[in-house]
Amino acid sequence: MTDKREERDREHDLEQLTASLRGAADPAPAEWERIRHELTTRATAQGLVDVAFERHDSPLGPLLIAATTDGLVRLGLPSEDEDEILDELARRISARVLLTPRESLTRARRQLDEYFDGGRREFDVALDWRLTTGFRREVLRATAQIPYGRTASYAQVATRAGRPKAARAAGTALATNPLPILVPCHRVLRTGGALGDYRGGTQAKARLLSLEGGTG
Amino acid sequence: MARDRPASRTGEEPAATRLPPFERVVERHGPTVLRFCAARVGADRAEDCFQETMLSALRAYDTLRDAGATRSWLLSIAARKAIDAHRARAGAPEPVGDPAILDAPSHDAAPDRRLAGAALWASVRELPAKQREAVALRFAGELTHREIAEAMQISEAAARRNVFEGVSRLRALVAEDDAR
Numbered sequence: 001m002t003d004k005r006e007e008r009d010r011e012h013d014l015e016q017l018t019a020s021l022r023g024a025a026d027p028a029p030a031e032w033e034r035i036r037h038e039l040t041t042r043a044t045a046q047g048l049v050d051v052a053f054e055r056h057d058s059p060l061g062p063l064l065i066a067a068t069t070d071g072l073v074r075l076g077l078p079s080e081d082e083d084e085i086l087d088e089l090a091r092r093i094s095a096r097v098l099l100t101p102r103e104s105l106t107r108a109r110r111q112l113d114e115y116f117d118g119g120r121r122e123f124d125v126a127l128d129w130r131l132t133t134g135f136r137r138e139v140l141r142a143t144a145q146i147p148y149g150r151t152a153s154y155a156q157v158a159t160r161a162g163r164p165k166a167a168r169a170a171g172t173a174l175a176t177n178p179l180p181i182l183v184p185c186h187r188v189l190r191t192g193g194a195l196g197d198y199r200g201g202t203q204a205k206a207r208l209l210s211l212e213g214g215t216g
Numbered sequence: 217m218a219r220d221r222p223a224s225r226t227g228e229e230p231a232a233t234r235l236p237p238f239e240r241v242v243e244r245h246g247p248t249v250l251r252f253c254a255a256r257v258g259a260d261r262a263e264d265c266f267q268e269t270m271l272s273a274l275r276a277y278d279t280l281r282d283a284g285a286t287r288s289w290l291l292s293i294a295a296r297k298a299i300d301a302h303r304a305r306a307g308a309p310e311p312v313g314d315p316a317i318l319d320a321p322s323h324d325a326a327p328d329r330r331l332a333g334a335a336l337w338a339s340v341r342e343l344p345a346k347q348r349e350a351v352a353l354r355f356a357g358e359l360t361h362r363e364i365a366e367a368m369q370i371s372e373a374a375a376r377r378n379v380f381e382g383v384s385r386l387r388a389l390v391a392e393d394d395a396r
Binding site: 017018027032035036038039042043046051053086089090094095096097098099 | 235236238246250251266267270271275277278336355390
């Protein structure tokens with residue numbers, strides 16, 4: 001009887017001990033934020049961040065913007081899943097992806113704010129095109145030339161990319177645009193002026209076009 | 217028959233393509249690494265240990281073979297950093313716990329338990345090397361005995377024994393303190 005009781009007491013002691021050990025040293029959220037920030041700052045300074053990203057509030061909703069050392073590589077619209085975007089960046093570029101400021105991101109965020117306020121008509125930022133290749137890249141480069149407030153048709157963009165009959169393929173290229181808004185795929189419409197699809201939803205497309213005054 | 221299949225491995229993806237973005241590693245395992253560092257080197261030196269661990273991990277991230285073993289991989293790096301920190305300060309007294317991490321105001325645990333925890337971890341640092349390592353990996357790092365074995369490069373039985381003996385001795389140390 002006594003043995004059993006002693007054993008129970010000992011187990012109780014052990015439980016208390018391990019509970020105390022476990023409860024010992026979790027950082028407070030503010031402290032953790034500071035420590036995390038210090039980590040990403042050092043990682044950036046040591047050149048260990050291959051893809052830096054930040055979240056940015058916009059009238060469309062929260063955007064995600066990511067940059068390599070070459071320039072902006074991805075802009076995620078509110079309709080997109082952040083985890084999927086980050087997984088894709090890790091898979092296709094490098095797993096050294098961190099949430100951290102970078103000069104190119106700061107610059108892009110400021111310009112996005114100006115754009116949404118109606119004060120900016122062109123983006124002056126370096127783009128890294130590595131997430132798109134071949135004909136798709138050509139289509140996006142052609143799309144990048146469409147001026148603010150103007151629109152083009154899928155067929156026109158296909159022609160400018162060198163394949164006049166590939167309007168459908170041009171549509172696919174635009175649907176997978178890794179840099180929406182910055183590469184203005186929202187300015188490409190169906191022949192006859194119907195809105196057509198948009199990665200961020202047709203509502204977002206209409207909103208961007210009306211911001212630019214392109215739909216009258 | 218299986219053994220008649222051609223020995224082709226073309227279906228395998230390179231390891232690097234399977235790793236999640238490092239950001240997720242920081243989110244999921246960062247607090248555990250920090251807790252482990254605080255347990256091993258004391259709260260006032262925990263941040264250095266944490267920063268060095270995470271930067272080393274980021275540098276070597278593409279050498280991680282199994283994304284499922286990320287936490288034990290991180291903690292094995294942290295364990296080495298902790299030993300380095302001890303060597304660097306050989307002879308210097310072990311610090312007892314510092315409010316910055318252990319007593320932060322918005323902590324979930326009750327204050328008395330937190331203080332008990334900080335003092336307790338100071339006692340853990342009085343244990344023999346393998347025991348304190350194993351106890352920290354078990355309770356601050358929340359590793360299984362098997363993961364502890366991998367991180368310490370010892371057998372699973374030895375890992376279990378070190379945890380058990382560490383906790384038993386810790387209980388004796390605490391009883392001594394209480395008697396004083």
